[in-house]
Amino acid sequence: MKKKVLFVGLGLIGGSLAMNASKKEDVFIMGLDENEDSLNSALKHGVIDQAVRDFKRAVKEADICVLATPISITIEYLNLLDSVDLQKPLLVTDVSSVKNKVLDAANQLRHPMISFVGGHPMAGSHKQGYTAAKPHLFENAIYVLTPSVHASDKEAEQLKELFSETNARFLTFSTREHDEMTAVISHFPHLIASSLVHQAKDWQVTHPYIEHLAAGGFKDITRIASSNPKLWQDIFFQNRTLLISMIDDWVEEMGKVRTFLQEQESDRTYQYLLEAKQYRDGLPKKEKGAIPSFYDIHVDIHDQPGAIHDVIGLLAQHEISIKNIQILEIREGITGVLRISFATEQDQLASKHVLELHQYEVMLQQ
Numbered sequence: 001m002k003k004k005v006l007f008v009g010l011g012l013i014g015g016s017l018a019m020n021a022s023k024k025e026d027v028f029i030m031g032l033d034e035n036e037d038s039l040n041s042a043l044k045h046g047v048i049d050q051a052v053r054d055f056k057r058a059v060k061e062a063d064i065c066v067l068a069t070p071i072s073i074t075i076e077y078l079n080l081l082d083s084v085d086l087q088k089p090l091l092v093t094d095v096s097s098v099k100n101k102v103l104d105a106a107n108q109l110r111h112p113m114i115s116f117v118g119g120h121p122m123a124g125s126h127k128q129g130y131t132a133a134k135p136h137l138f139e140n141a142i143y144v145l146t147p148s149v150h151a152s153d154k155e156a157e158q159l160k161e162l163f164s165e166t167n168a169r170f171l172t173f174s175t176r177e178h179d180e181m182t183a184v185i186s187h188f189p190h191l192i193a194s195s196l197v198h199q200a201k202d203w204q205v206t207h208p209y210i211e212h213l214a215a216g217g218f219k220d221i222t223r224i225a226s227s228n229p230k231l232w233q234d235i236f237f238q239n240r241t242l243l244i245s246m247i248d249d250w251v252e253e254m255g256k257v258r259t260f261l262q263e264q265e266s267d268r269t270y271q272y273l274l275e276a277k278q279y280r281d282g283l284p285k286k287e288k289g290a291i292p293s294f295y296d297i298h299v300d301i302h303d304q305p306g307a308i309h310d311v312i313g314l315l316a317q318h319e320i321s322i323k324n325i326q327i328l329e330i331r332e333g334i335t336g337v338l339r340i341s342f343a344t345e346q347d348q349l350a351s352k353h354v355l356e357l358h359q360y361e362v363m364l365q366q
C-alpha cells in the first residue's frame, strides 16, 4: 500500500519538497494550502495526488505530515495535533528556519501515536510561493534534522528515504546548535543586508544617482534583502535572543574597524581584510553530495522549442566549453531546468555572467 504524505504549505520549500517526494512510486501526496492557486497548480502538475482543505481530517489519513508553512503557523498546526483522534502512527516534520519554539511545541505533544523530527533544508531563495518551487532546489544542500523527544533513528531514516530524490545531505544537530549556527550564517547576514539597503536609500535623498551605481558588489551582498518580509519577520522573532546578542557583537566589531580607520592603522586594516578573505575563500565549495559535481550551474528554461539550443548557443558564442549537459526537469507548462557542468570554476562563473546578461535565472551549484 502507498504511504500517505500530507504537505501543509506548498510554497517555495513545501512545493519543492513535494516535487521530489512525488517522484516516489510508493507515495500518495495530499496537499493543503490556503492559496487555492498553489493547490490547483500542484494538482495539475501531478505534484500532489489530492487537494485537501480540512487539516484534522487529512492528518488522520496520513502516515507522514510535512509542515512547510511560516514558522508561527507551523507551531499552530503542531498545537492542534493532540486534539486529533489518530488511529495510526503519524510522523511529523517541519522545514522551519528556526527550531527552538517548534521543538518546544513538538516536545509537549502527548499523543502516543505521534513522533516528530524537525527538518531544515539549508537552501532557498528570495522568492516565495509555489511558482518559485523547483525540484533541484536542495541538490547537494545540507538538510538538518533536529529530532524531538518523541523520535528515534527509525523516524529520521523514514524522512531521509522520503526526501532521497532531493540529493541533499542529512545531518543531525541539537535545536540549540542549529539555531546558533543559522543565526550566524543566515539570519544575521539577512539583517545586515537589509540594513545596507536602508543606508543606500537614506543616501539617495542627497545623491539621487546612487541607485544607478549599484553594481555587482552591492547587488550580491543585498540579494537576500528582496526576500519575503513577513517570513523574515517571523524568523527574526523566533531567533530574537541570539540576534540581539549578535547585534551587540557586531557593533563591537564595527567599533574595532572604526578605530583602525580613525587611528590610520593601515596594517591592521589590511590584516582584517586578509583574514576575512582567507576564511571566505576557504569555505567548502564542493560538499560531497549524492551527485558527484564538477563546476555546475542550473539554468531555468521555458518549455518551448529551441530553449536548450539558445542556452548552448550563447555559451558557444563566448567560447565557454561545456563538459556535460543534462535536462533535470521539464514538465508541461512549467519551467524546466538544465544542469550544465564545466571543467573550471572560471568557466562556471563566466557562463553565469553571460546567461544572466540575457535574463536567464542561473544558480551556481557549490
Ligand SMILES: NC(=O)c1ccc[n+]([C@@H]2O[C@H](COP(=O)([O-])OP(=O)(O)OC[C@H]3O[C@@H](n4cnc5c(N)ncnc54)[C@H](O)[C@@H]3O)[C@@H](O)[C@H]2O)c1
Binding pocket: 008, 009, 010, 011, 012, 013, 014, 032, 033, 034, 035, 038, 068, 069, 070, 071, 073, 074, 095, 096, 097, 098, 120, 121, 122, 123, 124, 125, 126, 127, 128, 129, 130, 228, 231, 235
Ligand atoms: N525561503 C527560504 O529560503 C527558506 C529556506 C528553508 C526553510 N524555509 C522555511 O520554510 C517555511 C516556508 O517558507 P517558504 O519560503 O516556503 O514560504 P512560502 O511563502 O513560499 O510558502 C509558504 C506557504 O504556506 C502557505 N500557508 C500560509 N499560511 C497557511 C495556513 N494557515 N495553512 C495552509 N497553508 C498556509 C502559503 O500559502 C504558502 O504557499 C518557513 O518556515 C521558512 O522558515 C525557508
Ligand SMILES: O=C(O)C(=O)C[C@]1(C(=O)O)C=C[C@@H](O)C=C1
Binding pocket: 096, 097, 121, 122, 123, 124, 125, 126, 127, 185, 186, 187, 224
Ligand atoms: O538563498 C537564499 O535566498 C536564502 O536566503 C536561503 C537561506 C539562507 O541561506 O540563508 C535562507 C533561509 C533558510 O532557512 C535557508 C536558506
